[in-house]
Amino acid sequence: MRRLISSILIVFAVGLSGATSPASADAHASPVVLITGANRGLGLEFARQYGDAGWQVIGTARKPDTAADLRETGARVMQLDVTSADSVAQLAAELDGQPIDLLINNAGVLDRNSAFPDVDLATVEWILDVNVLGPMRVTQALLPNLSAGDRKTIVGISSGLGSLAQNESGGLYGYRESKVALNMFTRSLANELRDDGFIVIAMNPGWVQTDMGGENAALTPEQSINGIRSVIDGLTPEDTGSFRVYNGGTNPW
Ligand SMILES: NC(=O)c1ccc[n+]([C@@H]2O[C@H](COP(=O)([O-])OP(=O)(O)OC[C@H]3O[C@@H](n4cnc5c(N)ncnc54)[C@H](OP(=O)(O)O)[C@@H]3O)[C@@H](O)[C@H]2O)c1
Secondary structure, eight states: OHHHHHHHHHHHHHHHHHOOOHHHHHHTSOOEEEESSOSSHHHHHHHHHHHHTTOEEEEEESOGGGOHHHHHTTOEEEEOOTTOHHHHHHHHHHTTTOOOSEEEEOOOOOOTTOOTTTOOHHHHHHHHIIIIIHHHHHHHHHHHHHHTSSSOEEEEEOOGGGOSTTOOSOOOTTHHHHHHHHHHHHHHHHHHHGGGTOEEEEEEOOSBSSTTTOTTOSBOHHHHHHHHHHHHHTOOGGGTTOEEETTSOBOOO
């Protein structure tokens, strides 16, 4: 008799755990991440790792037709030049109604030879356009999508070179200023959106082997993005407005 009762209980429990109402299926739908500049470098590695982890990945590229590596990750590839208001508007129109859980403002440029006093100010303008106005344009346009997402997380890929506290050299005009400005955008946006449940952070990915970082860099993209993903996974509302490092630490502003 006791065996019969326990069999009935087991059947009942299995039945319950196997039941999926439409509501619970929705609750377990895979989260959506949008990554800018995802055709190479850190962006491509973000796309690979989030795809492997079961996320729905939207990876943007300036030239989707040549973004074969990104396509291979299984990501949805969309056109985006972050310096073009039309391109940003087109992306937002195509994504109308699509919730986004996580936005990674990753696209960025650097001019290694930018030294004072010969610095080319037109080049500085271009760097600021990509690295600062770019994330502002994209975030502004996709805010409705992010508001509709469950996680409401915005990550700006910054740099240790954007830390005022850690600057003991100089050089890299345009790039350093751009990341300081991105950090301030991050901090202000975090304050503005705190009460709406958003988490907005700046992230120092470390020095990484990409076209930008060069082959002598300390980290592989796998190492950097693995670390960044675990920082993002562990974020709580108290973390909004912080400047984090790929290894879990906090970067001084
Ligand atoms: N690598 C490092 O050591 C390091 C360190 C600190 C911070 N970061 C930051 O990490 C981010 C990614 O850098 P990375 O090392 O992966 O650089 P990367 O290999 O040079 O890749 C840069 C990405 O940005 C895209 N991009 C450039 N201009 C764009 C525009 N106007 N619109 C849209 N996309 C554009 C590029 O697209 P195209 O292929 O079309 O040019 C490419 O996908 C950047 O924000 C960078 O500042 C990198």
